[in-house]
Amino acid sequence: MSILIRSSIIHPTITLMQDCYGAPEVIGKIGTDIQDKKCSWLVVQALSKANASQRAILENNYGQNDAQKVAAVKQLYAELQLEDVFKQYEEQSYLEIKNLLKEVRDMPTEVFEFLLRKIYKRAK
Numbered sequence: 652m653s654i655l656i657r658s659s660i661i662h663p664t665i666t667l668m669q670d671c672y673g674a675p676e677v678i679g680k681i682g683t684d685i686q687d688k689k690c691s692w693l694v695v696q697a698l699s700k701a702n703a704s705q706r707a708i709l710e711n712n713y714g715q716n717d718a719q720k721v722a723a724v725k726q727l728y729a730e731l732q733l734e735d736v737f738k739q740y741e742e743q744s745y746l747e748i749k750n751l752l753k754e755v756r757d758m759p760t761e762v763f764e765f766l767l768r769k770i771y772k773r774a775k
Contacts, residue, residue, distance in 0.1 A: 654751045654763055661744040662770050667691040668737050671725070685721050688714030693733055697724075700731050745771050 670682035671693055684691050697709060708727050712720035728734070748767055752760045 654748055654755070657744060657748050657751065658763075658766065658770070661741065661748075664692045664737070665741065665770055667693060668734075671728070672734065685713060685724050686716045692737075693728060696733050696736055697728060697731055700733075700736075701727070705731070741772065 667684060667689075669678050670680075670684045670691075673682060675681045684693075694709065694713060698706065701709060705727055708723055712723040712727075715721070745767070748763075752763055752767075755763075
């Protein structure tokens, strides 16, 4: 069960990263999570790491359908190094799932390993 829970957490996080940083021709859409003011992993991380002035940038720009405001949010994400934070989170999650798979004794793990390969460091 822990494998499913961990996988169900990392998968949407990867999708949220792609929404923000993925090229539309690769992911098949133009990401609008910032404009739509979605409560994404990125904004939660930003709020948890932001100082008062950075938080003000989020409050003044997040959820606005304006290219300059979206750029300001993405610039703040870069300042907070959220892509690096995500890469560490993704790697840690991958290793945790791999370790959990090693402990499985009463069922085949191939389907979990297949799914893990599909989501780990995916580009689309």
